[in-house]
Each structure stands twice: as C-alpha cells, then as structure tokens.
Amino acid sequence: MSDDTAEPRAKFTRVLLKISGEALMGDQGFGLHPPTVERIAGEVKSVHDLGVEICMVIGGGNVFRGLQGSAQGMERTTADYMGMLATVMNALAMQSSLERMGVNTRVISAIRMDEVCEPYIRRRAVRHLEKKRVCIFAAGTGNPYFTTDTAATLRANEMRCQAIFKGTKVDGVYDKDPVKHADAKRYDTVTYDEVLQKHLGVMDASAIALARDNDVPIIVFSLDETGGFRGILNGEGTYTRVHG
Template identity: 55%
Template structure:
C-alpha cells in the first residue's frame, strides 16, 4: 500500500490552551496530550515537517489576569511560562510515541528548553524533529496567535493550521447561535471586516501582508490534521484575495 502524498511540506500547527483542557475547566489533561500527540505522529510519519506554537490559556490567560487587576506585563509573562509548561507536556507525550521533539522558548529557560534560534529551528525540522515554540513572541501584549503567524513566516511554513473545538469558521458562535453559517473560504479582509475571532487582528494582518494561508479545523475529530495535510476539504480556509478571485462570491461574502 502506497503512502499518501501530503500537499504541504512544512506546517505550523497552532494549539490553543482551550483545546488542551479536554472536558476540564482548567489545567492539563494527560489523555488529551497523548491523543494530540498521536494525531501529530500520523502527520509526522507522512514526512511532513511540523512546527507547533502552543498557548497557555488552560493554565492562565494574561489578558484575563490583567482585567482582574494584575499588571499586564507581569500577567503576560506568567502566560508565557504557562505555554512552556504545555510545551514540555506535549514534548513528553510525543517522545513517548517515538517522535523526536525539541522545545524552543522565546525567553531563555536553558535548564528545560533551547532558546529560540531560527537557524537551529529550521535545522531541527530538516532533520525530522518536531519543534514546539513556547513563550509566545517573548513580548507582552502579543498573543500566541501573533507568535504563530510570526514563527510560520520565519520558518517559511506552507500553511498555518489553527486547531479549534469547532469544524471551521462561522458567521457567529455556533454554540450560541443555531442559525450560524459555516464559511468554507474567506479572505483575510473578510475576517477583519466581520470581526471574526479565529485569531487576533494583528495575527491576521501579519498573515495578510505576507499571504500566509490559514486553515481552521476541529481538532476533536480524529485524523483531521492528517486530512488537512493530504488536501482533503476540512474546516475553513483563510486565503489571499488573489486565491479567492475567479470564483463566485458566496451569499455570505456578498453580505457587507
């Protein structure tokens, strides 16, 4: 039986803290980490180079802590440390499955991880190692979404895969609005104009300025990461205007 051919050579997988919690309201669920690691291994075995940016919202969200009176810079630094905890947990889960993995952090914590060095990260990818980028951009006031966009551009990834708990981008929150409509393909401008909360505006703008495609998909469906890299129609795509040109506008896109 021949191995399927992926359409992407190098991907950036964005994992939010939300998808790491499972059914818990807080913290780390080891079973979820193992399940995610197994999904990643499926893609790794296809020969795809995998980089990951991981969030920390299952432990602490800097912006929420700031809203409760904490200094924003301190809160964001705590959020960065939370992403390192998650990165180490995912590294452990991957390596238990035989997937060589390196963690690189945007703030130096040499006792537990490498500092982010672009050339070294690319070398790891070329050597067949999964690279997990932790601590966001290393700067307060920037989300891990912005870190995902930045790292994807730096490593010259083919696409950002944004893992969520729903099967794509909707006109409204489908958990609240039963009449919400799924959008299979949008431009960056569509996302910004409608205020769709798939990634923050700075991350979307960075992707738009550099034509970095984004695919939003449901991580809870087993095999979805593999389906995406094999080119199956999964989730929703955010693409440059030039890619969307030449096809009829959907009814949703006509609504301005």
C-alpha cells in the same frame, strides 16, 4: 501501474499547528488532561509520519491567561510573562507525549531557560525541522502585549511554513457562533480582510494582518475530529481556508 497501497502524499511539506491551551485540558476546566494531550500528540504523529515538517505553538489559557490577570488588577506586563511561562509548561507536556511515541521533539522558548528548553535561534530551529524534529515554540514572542496567535504567525513566517493550521472545537470559520446559533453558516474560504472586517474571531487582528502581508494561508479545522489534521493534509475533510 500505480500502487494503490502507497502512502498518500501530503499537500504541504512544512506547516505550523496552533492550538489553544484550553485544548489540552479536556473536560477538566483547568490544567492538563494527560489523555487529551496524548490524543493530540497522536494526531501530530500521524502527520509527522507522512514526512511533513511540523512546528507547533500552544497557548497557555488552561493554566494562566495574561489578559484575565490584568483585568483582575495585575500589572499587564507581569501577567503576560506569567502567561508565557504557562505556554512553556504546555509545550513540555506535549514534548513528553510525542517523544513517548518516538517523535523527536524540541521545545524552543523565546525566553531563555536553558535548563528546561532551547533558546530561540532561527537557523537552529530550521535545522531541527530539516532533521524531521517537531519544534514546539513556547513563550510567545517573548514580549508582553502579543498573543500566541501573533507568535504563531511570526514563527510560521520565520520558518517559511506553507500554512498555519488552527485547531479549534469547530470545523471551520462561521458567520456566528455555531454552538449558540443553529443557523450559523460555515465558510469554505474567506479572505483575510473579511475576517478583519466581520470580526470572525479566527485569530487576533495583528496575527491576521501578518499572515495577509506575507500570504500565509490559515486552515481552520476541528481538533476534536480524529484524523482530521492528517485528512486535511491529504486534501480531505471539512475546514475553512483563510487566504488573500
């Protein structure tokens, strides 16, 4: 006889969650909003409690965006390195919230800063995941001209994640901006090539191409919906799956 009270089993056992830096600023318009960081950490913990191994990549746009700095006359390489440092700040904030909730977490940086976080060593990071520690990958790929979207797809491949979860403000991929257009239509599924051809804006082109070449599905969902991350891992909720 089945036990109806048994904990539901997740569809994936190892995933990468990609969120923007802007997701951490709440309604402030800049910087970190601690209650928002805490809420997102709670969403991560709820999935971690299912036994899922979790990697994270967080953007830095709430603190500094390299492309915008470059557009204002700053040398692009310098601006991108500043953006990478912003992602480390966000990663440390998320680590602090997760560890207050009892979730062992490691911040792993592509740029060495040993007093603050670990350097990126692939085999060590895999071991952390096997020990059920959340790994937050910071400083992008460690190279200018690459976005945190590309870094997320790269790390997902290196960690052999079964899917990339892209947390956004809307519940999937639409044919046009649903905030501006009431008649926008949401895709249940869409191919990598359609995302590139139709410029659907899921991730940048190099990130989509890297996911396509390694057949890593991208699940786009609303990070603002409480329980959404956990629900999708249990096969529930509204989202768009980007696949081959």
